[in-house]
Amino acid sequence: MMHLPLTQTIDQIFVLSKAWIMGHVPVAFQPISSAILSVAPVLVVFPLLFAITTVLERKGLGRMQNRYGPNRVGPFGFWQPIADGIKSLTKEDVIPRTADQVVHFLAPLLLVLAAFLAYAVLPIGRNMVIANLSAGVLFFFAIGSMVELAVFMAGWSSHSKYSLLGAMRAVAQMISYEIPLVLSSIVVIMATGTLSTVAIVDAQTRYIGILPHWYVLTPWGFCGFVLFMIAATAESNRSPFDLPEGESEIIAGYYIEYSGFKFALFFLGEYLGMFATSGLAITLFLGGWSAPFSFLTWIPSYLWFFLKLLVFIAAFIWVRGTFPRLRMDQLMGFAWKFMLPMSLLNLIDAAVWHLMPHNILRWLVCIAILAIPCFLLSLNLKQRKQLQIRTYRFAE
């Protein structure tokens, strides 16, 4: 066990230490202790990442609006999440009298549960995955659709028109964007011929020269990645697709009737879902835990995964700080008139890429298949109706 070179030992330090602990556990307890040892780090690391993200997001958004952001608690305000956590724990937990008590209680738990379950198939390092399912990607999407159920449970059980409207919006939006989300990830499954997330990452760990064999570096991979990320933003209800929350119209959408720690659980679930979909995007298109250049492979694989995840989080914050919220018809129009045709075209593009001989012509044809329809569809999306002074026909 100790004959590995140092870099590999550091890379596999968690795997090796788990194996070492397992060696000291009686055989009867080995399955359960193995499960605990695999799950516990995920249960610690990702909520911690959530805490860090909240403060980074608030500071980042502040800077984008030329403000300081939180800077009171601790050095540079970095203990802000602790203050927030204490606050949400000490707040009164209000349940509306007319609410469906059981469903109202279960909804935030189900949301967090669904978000955590998705991490079971994410390879966060070499040999570091909780369950290497042969249908990992399918499992991920199946679990991801549990979020819709949790959201609708919250909206329905609250017995409030705002929360019901928010839940309706959320379900409409999530179902609409789930289709491009799944379709844009199918191109990767076509390329690798497997649904296992571990095998998908392994297929991308080769290098051509110094460049990695990541799917994002192909025309269909790039298009699929962009579509996937737009759909992932909509799936995780983040700005500019945050209509279900819509602070300015329906106050907080489906979780308006929640307070205290349940409210915090909704936030936790939302951010965990965002990390999980980002993790899947990394796994599918950005080579998972593999290094971006062949000469950087000495850096441990799990660090690469988390570095990529942090870049994704930064991009999400940047997008949130920039774009205004879409209107409902724009949101739906974008999903069905642009995302869906593009993701279907992307499937054809991936097929063409695999069938054509490996030369420069393949690149040109595949880029053209995507770029020309993208341009035409964008013309269709443009609003031809110009803004004008409103004229009244009857009231003068």
Place this chain on the structure above:
Amino acid sequence: MLGNGLLKGLAETARNFFGSYVDKDRLTTIQFPEERAPRIEASRNFPFLVYDGTDPQAGLRCVSCLICEKECPPKCIFIEKSTDKKPDAVGKPQFYPTRFNIDVSVCMSCQICVEVCPFDAIKMDNDFEASATGRFSDLLWTKERLAKSNEYYHQVHPTEAADVDAALAAARAKAAAPKPAASPAPPAPSATGGAPEK
């Protein structure tokens, strides 16, 4: 081209993000408890009683005419008029308030008391840090707490205070001047509410 505006927006926020670390002028926020912006002269938020001279109680301009108490829309002013007269800052015997209370939690900062006062005795302050910890002891301000000097008034509202002082001085000069025999008319009420009785 689709996405042009999106990229422009992203560039703008990125410029703000990095610019705020380089260029301190971008950050317009004043870090309040440590730094304070100068109080705005035109702002008003709570009335105070003006006194002349050095003694905050004896020098109060208020003669407890009770006009402000009657005019106050939310009825937050409570005055008890004295039964005797005491000399004011100028030395003229006047009635004075034995009690002058304003309930801070009721006051709506409408400034009507200031507008109706014929003696320029009550004016608006712009001290906004009026938070209190005692619910019963700190929200009813007595005349001891309300009394603030004319110098303080000059400090918070310099232009207005100068006008008021000029009007008061003119009124006093008119009152002190030897009265022409055939002039029964009282001094004309001035726009600034000069005190004709002083």
